[in-house]
Amino acid sequence: MDPHTPPPDLYGRPRADTFLRFLTAFGDRYGPALGGPLLRRNPRRPPAGPVPALRLVVTARRPVAADAVELTLADPSGAPLPAWQPGAHLRLTLPSGRERHYSLCGDPGDATVYRIAVRRLPDGGGGSAEIHDGVHPGTRLAARRPRNGFAFCAEPAVLLLAGGIGITPLLPMAREAARHGLDWHLVHTGRDPGSLPFADELRALDPHRVHLRTDREHGGPPTGAELLARAPRGAAVYCCGPAPMLTAVQRALDASPAAALHFERFGAAPVTGGAPFTVRLGADGPALPVPADRSALDVLREARPGLAYSCRQGFCGTCEVRLLAGTADHRDRRLTPGRRAAGTLLPCVSRAAEGETLVLDL
Known part of the structure; x- marks a missing residue:
């Protein structure tokens, strides 16, 4: 791909983003004309410096599922935290110096705390083990301000699909959908009931719209068609989970009632089109x-x-x-x-x- 050509969609969706395509075309056509004196930086204004890191303290820790803990983070002085929107993540610097991204799973309307949930990964790079073994109430952490690469657009009809700890970015989306009276459903999948974080919190939102589905009860993981069966006609699908789940949903999308797919991966995508x-x-x-x-x-x-x-x-x-x-x-x-x-x-x-x-x- 030409390095000057933008990706078809900044959020990893398999279908082209109409707005992004329009914005790119507008910039290509009018950018040179608008890039003159009117858009130049004021020479009297000093260049913007780096944004300082947030200083946070762990105020609470609790188990939310098998091998998963939730941390509550706050400003040590009690000052309000920077605002965020559903789908945003926090880039934490752990005591060892490791940097890891974690989706915010709290309420965007609460500026006093951030909430994240972390599942222990036995074969991971050490970040989850460090949090489980060494991060407790009183631990001080640095963080970048929240960023969002999985933005929730609050379409009128929404299907939220989560696999295990992938519920973390979708929980705030479910709250937002309920708050705005959208036509929404959420399907949360996992190995067994003990592997599903925030089950009680999800049921409290709306037990008729939240569907908990375990492999143990159904004899194996769901198919893409099964996951998408609850999509309202024309719905936007938001999916976060392991790679096989995302692949299944992508393959079944065209035959489903859904109209668009937004997704976020747990980790690296499989290498495609690679050569040694x-x-x-x-x-x-x-x-x-x-x-x-x-x-x-x-x-x-x-x-x-x-x-x-x-x-x-x-x-x-x-x-x-x-x-x-x-x-x-x-x-x-x-x-x-x-x-x-x-x-x-x-x-x-x-x-x-x-x-x-x-x-x-x-």
């Missing part, structure tokens, strides 16, 4: 082969376990490295063409042509 290439650690360092079905970040972390990362989806920038030589296939959703040309690379999603070697400053 090589990354070299410095001009004289070791050469590491990257298979067609693995990311460069995964390979690099085997050689450099301390290499920072967070989203693994090309939007947070935590894993940023410098490209010294080679031609990269940038697949991120963060870097500008100028930064790419200057040698910035996000190895979580970026690749190279078959046989190419990318020399990294590591």
